[in-house]
Amino acid sequence: MLEALATFDTEPIFLTLQLASMTLAVLMILGLPLAWWLANTKSPFRGVVETLTALPLVLPPSVLGFYLLVFLGKGSLIGEAWQSATGEPLVFTFSGLVIASCIYSLPFVVQPLQAGFESIDKRTIEAALSLGATHLRTFLEVVLPNMRRSLIVASVLGFAHTVGEFGVVLMVGGNIPGETQVISIAIYEHVESIEYEAAHLLSMVLLAFSFVVLLIVYGANGGKREALIA
């Protein structure tokens, strides 16, 4: 164990944190308006959009990974456009990982936010509007502060789910140290190479992290514990 500690490679940890942070940032920017729309629309497309948003929840990572390879890989429209614009491909790169993670973790951010928006008493919004507030002010001062719990749950689950991601990363990102080798891949690599002590060390880090995540989520619930899945 001590030996493993000496040669401990911190690169996968930093890479993972970087990936999870960027993914969460993108998902929050996309997720807030999407969740708001889902919570309030009466559009007939709502059902379809909701199903698409929930799809990564039940779709196996290898299927998702495969389709991402097909649609982002060499020869694909998006992949080629990206390569000619940036000079590097989308698959087996960090940028590709971010896109894959965003799709993979989408429901874990959008669904808590949607539940949060839906839990806001419509009358408080009506009250704010009737007191002359604009829609923006109502959103910022009345809606968001009253769904703090949902914001925390969405952030923590979105981040944690990206950190724990394995199948999609393995297929779309591969296992390139410093570029796409995140913690979960590193653990797999260590186990395959029978480097059990290094695997142990990294696993401990992730296990501790997962515990903290759950503590935060249940803490945000304010004593009133609720199921995360329903």
Place this chain on the structure above:
Amino acid sequence: MLEALATFDTEPIFLTLQLASMTLAVLMILGLPLAWWLANTKSPFRGVVETLTALPLVLPPSVLGFYLLVFLGKGSLIGEAWQSATGEPLVFTFSGLVIASCIYSLPFVVQPLQAGFESIDKRTIEAALSLGATHLRTFLEVVLPNMRRSLIVASVLGFAHTVGEFGVVLMVGGNIPGETQVISIAIYEHVESIEYEAAHLLSMVLLAFSFVVLLIVYGANGGKREALIA
């Protein structure tokens, strides 16, 4: 594509369905009393048990897989006991896969059931008891029929999550055709071997399956769509 269809190997599909069915059966037997206890207990251990139950939700599959290898593998207490009792090891076998799947999918069954139990109006239970019904009769005739939606969501998510499982299976089960090679592993194998058409075919099967799953879940919601998470 047609070529792939001709050589299409249906074994992974049947193996997956077998695994998911067995896992769901085990999880329902364990999950119903556990969820009931979580929904009704005032025990101080409730928080700890709830956190442990939720852990697979945020724990990366590779960490889970690694610890399962450690605790079920050769040289471990459980692994050795199992081997001396049945004559075969727990890792890289179907039995090991079932245990791994049960742990991995636990929160997807327990949490909807717990939410279902918690949504039952306590007064209807009190009413049934005051009318002279036993606890068993109250549970069977009043509690279960009024949480049909939760039962459906728990079954469908538990089944689908096992079908989609990849990382844990790869680490604990390996890739043995007819024994541990489930669909998601087969897809990965096909992609790695650049057999894109076979991968495509299997992915289509799983994609269609996932769609149907979501339709059932949203259908069970009876028009009142709700987020699955949070």
Place this chain on the structure above:
Amino acid sequence: MNPLDVDVEFERAAFSLAVNAQIPGEGITVLLGPSGSGKTTLMRLIAGLENPKTGSVSLGPQTWFDHHQGIDIPVRKRKVGIVFQDYALFQNMTVAQNIGFGVAKSDRERTADTWIERLDLGGLADRYPAQLSGGQRQRVALARTLATDPDLLLLDEPFSAVDAHLRQNLRAQLMGLVAAVKKPAILVTHDLDEARQVGDWIGVMTAGRLARFGAAHEIFNDPGEYAAACVLGWRNLLPVSSWNAGCVAGPWGQLGLSGVPLSAKWLGIRAEHIGLGPGLVPDCALQAKAVRCREMGAVRELQCRLADNSMLYIHRPWNTPLPAAGETITVHLPAQYVKPLGEGTSLAGTQLSQRASTSPCPPLSTLREHEAHSTSVV
């Protein structure tokens, strides 16, 4: 003092509403009706929280909604103040922040202070809604609304979440405030006592229709139609089946009344207006059998049965002796208190009088013959 003109039609799922009324520009208008009658929907249509299918809403010279002209001012520009049934306070803000929410930033602190004082909320400025009692929340909701100086105040069952013995004081406070700000207020309730206590004007809603609207004393004394009478707590409602030459009859017997319109389907009389006497007056009296007596505080209720076994309720002051159960009594229904009631149409304003003829009413059998005739006339 601008009156509110409302002329709206609204439909949703199995519910439809059509109301046309001019609500006076001063005093408290109470919308009274059973749950599901559309009171709250009408309030939301006025506020702009629901969209009418067609029609118009205007407060004096300001047009808020007009289907034909395509005008639809959003709620935040209508200058209506709404107090919701469950108050809808902002849980994340203190009492002072709630009250100041609708006020311009520069005035916020001063205005909040003023209203905190006016509604006896001193010392609670820094509390959060969750830390307040029901009555305090109610006052914060009222202060938050009044602080924006609205042109029209809408109150949706504002006292329903407050304990009964607190309501009296809160109602009196509300009346004082509305009188002080000199703006019209519409209050929605299903509580008859509340309507009686605070209403200057009463609108009776039934099944999406404004069955009756007018000054409070007028409405309480003359419901005009059957459904309104039920809502207004009239319990003595006698069905009319036939009439002739100043005599009205039903299964309960007959009364010598003239002036009953042909479209009258029921006769109503308030419990306190029925007289009790020993002798049988032939024209405006019925024979009944006393069943039981009930103490109701300031009044005492005598329940008796008419000829067709239907009940008649009579109220007398608490210290008046009443006949014993089983006794046969004569109940007098004075013509000026008997009100004809239509079904779906209001007969308000009809004055009945005791018929002039001194000959007794023809026997019921004779009346029945006329029934077909009078029905065909209708």
Place this chain on the structure above:
Amino acid sequence: MNPLDVDVEFERAAFSLAVNAQIPGEGITVLLGPSGSGKTTLMRLIAGLENPKTGSVSLGPQTWFDHHQGIDIPVRKRKVGIVFQDYALFQNMTVAQNIGFGVAKSDRERTADTWIERLDLGGLADRYPAQLSGGQRQRVALARTLATDPDLLLLDEPFSAVDAHLRQNLRAQLMGLVAAVKKPAILVTHDLDEARQVGDWIGVMTAGRLARFGAAHEIFNDPGEYAAACVLGWRNLLPVSSWNAGCVAGPWGQLGLSGVPLSAKWLGIRAEHIGLGPGLVPDCALQAKAVRCREMGAVRELQCRLADNSMLYIHRPWNTPLPAAGETITVHLPAQYVKPLGEGTSLAGTQLSQRASTSPCPPLSTLREHEAHSTSVV
């Protein structure tokens, strides 16, 4: 006809309850009190849905709970019938299945049919609760409970979810049913009118305490203590600050009453018991100023101010002329209707009389001197 003996203490979080009462074995006992006073908790303790900290509960010879003997019969063996506030119907069962749930399988169908008929639910047997109106649900809940033939009926605000104009009929139906099954019933409510209409016995709950218990007419005429008087709707409550030689005084003036106990903190009188007259009777009258008059249907309320600006409410029949606002009037408080009230202790049963002495009461200044003395005597 077994009486229910309750002697329980209960604690949870910030709430504690201690009640000791014998509830008669026949008729309807109403538990009246504001929300949070412990009415529902007491009912749940009796049913066995909550566990008392200590004490005992027994119905006649059956002991349901006894802390010292370690007896705790579970709710399903207590033979209590509970009607919950929101009815708690089984949503997955039809009306007939709901009603038959508590009946032995062999009798189920027949019993359900009987109760469907008795509660006018004919034609609804195959409907689900979601397809019923509020009043129908209420009747199903009642039928489901009565079908098990309970020894004791517990009703938790059974009419609160029903429209006001339906309540009258449902209450009358309930009274008829309870009388027919000849079993005791306990009804929890915060509605004074309901207590008056259905209560044979009244228990007044305040802050976890049974402040007063007895026959309905007795309780309504003599609340005994201040908190109970508030719950019972007594609005004229005069604080007592000093007394001497048959004279009782407060900031509002003084009255010549003898028999006032030393522990009396308040004097109460019902609005309809106050007399109005022109001349000043020195001993049992006060001077007041008429403020406003309010129509309340069968009665008319005169609001007037006493010397200390506190309000006095007087009820008169609807057709009695009342003094105009601003007029100075004399209000008579007849000794037999003035009730001394304790604080935390009940003074029920005290009869006051007009003091015998013909000399007028001493001036207030003299009385004040005696205050210290009489307090020290207490």
